[in-house]
Amino acid sequence: MQNDRNATFSKFGGPDTLIADYEHWCVLARPKQVTLGAMVLISNSDHEHFPDLPAAAFTELQAVTSDIEHALKSLVSPEKVNYLMLMMVDPHVHFHVLPRYSEPRAFSGETFPDAGWPGPPDLASGISGESAVLAVCDALKSVWPAR
Template sequence: MNATIAKFGWPATLIAEFDHWVVLLRPTQPTLGSLVLAAKSDATAFGDLPAEAHAELKTATATIEAALTRAVGYAKINYLMLMMVDPHVHFHVIPRYEGTRSGGGLTVADAGWPGQPELGAAVRPDGALDDLRAWLQGWFDGAMA
């Protein structure tokens, strides 16, 4: 795994794994169910990923969307490829909804709804991190084929 994946807490934050991608629980939650979808590659440019990684992105995003639909009932979903500090290819996956959602021992409001996500208003799960990860992982287990 690359340094970006390690920085986001792998393996403790691992939710799901594909051949070319990992889905990690985002250490801070701007909305409930926020994730990091990270390429296992050492590529630092999206276009440098192998074709197989691009193809598998369809499966990874479909799995994420199926799981988060059931977990938080989002209205929209944002995939943010920021890569300003952490250089390896990754997306911040932010499910968007009006109001609050609860699960895994945490309640989180979407402070930016219906505008841009308020990343600075994110909730840090701290003591609930393991419970939140296990709760979300259960939704993924049912979504992966």
């Protein structure tokens, strides 16, 4: 776990929304749950260009994405998982991780449709609010693989 974080980490609610921490990456619950289990996978570095990351970050990315998909399978049972690297507003290397599904998912008294299915995700849709995001964060932590 790193003590120094970039602004993208803070923008997405870190450390409150932190699900898992690795040497080169961290995973946070996305403040706007476009779909149930939406996360942000953020580089722990200040790099703004994907190819500038150290080789070890690319190696570790395989383990991190494996953990992400394992946790999502347990919580959401998505039909697909989209990894979107947009980096237009928040410049540090990060991915929006969106589980995708054709039928709405229910969680903690809320219904989470996938408004964009089967096309691109509808990033303007979704559920936000601190209590919903923290509940999703806690649920993902509870199914996160131990390393």
